[in-house]
Amino acid sequence: MEVQITQIKNESAAAIIDLVLPIQQIEFKVAITLSDQPDLLDIDNVYYKNGGAFWGATSEGKLLGTIAMIKFSNNAVALRKMFVKKEFRGKELGLAQRLLENLIIHCKNNGIDHLYLGTVPVLQAALRFYERNGFQKMEKVDLPTQFPLMGGDSVFYQLSLK
Template sequence: MSEAAAHAGSVTVEVFNATQQQQVIDTILYVQNVEFNVGISLEDQPDLLDIETHYVAPGGQFWVALAQDGRVVGTIGLQAKPNGIGILKKLFVLADYRGKQTQCAAKLFSALIAFARASGMVTIVLDTPSLATRSHAFYKANGFREIPQSEVPVKYDYPDRNSLFFRLDLS
């Protein structure tokens, strides 16, 4: 049993604070580039350098999942756009904390959905690299449906890695 599985109940989710910024960057870049070899640099993701401006100030939020020792082991962000649209960004969980044992991704996703509903959002969209098949399965299991890029209801920046698009209508 991995350390994560042994401490499954101890993964907690909280709203990001600036003291966690470097851990957030390190976690995301590690998952993207070491675990999945996607090849996305920090320069391709300027939102990570100023989470307050890119997520919180416009009406969204950013959360971290913390291991029992306080380390950031997962992230998720929600950008608020006009007309009740939210963009799910930066759902990343370190390998030892993925899966049903820890429920890390599920806890992060639950925080995002609760916030989106409380904020009056009606639709959540996201982009994800086509090779991230495990992510696709998670999104579909949580009610998202894949859509063509032409049906994304809002324009936004993302590092295109042969991306797929998903949509969830909150009702």
């Protein structure tokens, strides 16, 4: 299966929502709705306006995974919306790894030295994935003051690219 990773914008909002919401609500039973995530309806402004980006992994026109970043200072970003459809997860395809590596290359090419993220404890496989990729767990109080917090997040990580 051939997978392309490309930047996506507002025109992909419906596909992004169709990917993300079922993973959050049905698969992981996270109490979050579309109204809790207005960024999904305004990708161009929320993600691209200050130098961030949003990528989609597609195959045969179908969205299989996403990853995004919000730039909140000259050299730091918040990693957001990292989701891969259940049937496309795992080491065989390495889709999550490819998405993350794509984002890291973009960061290094654009002078971004620090990646931060917030998530929820129920996403155990995601936590292990971040840790395998060198992310260090941190306390909420140690996040940069400009970090854009999401309401439900209670587990935080950072990765230095220096």
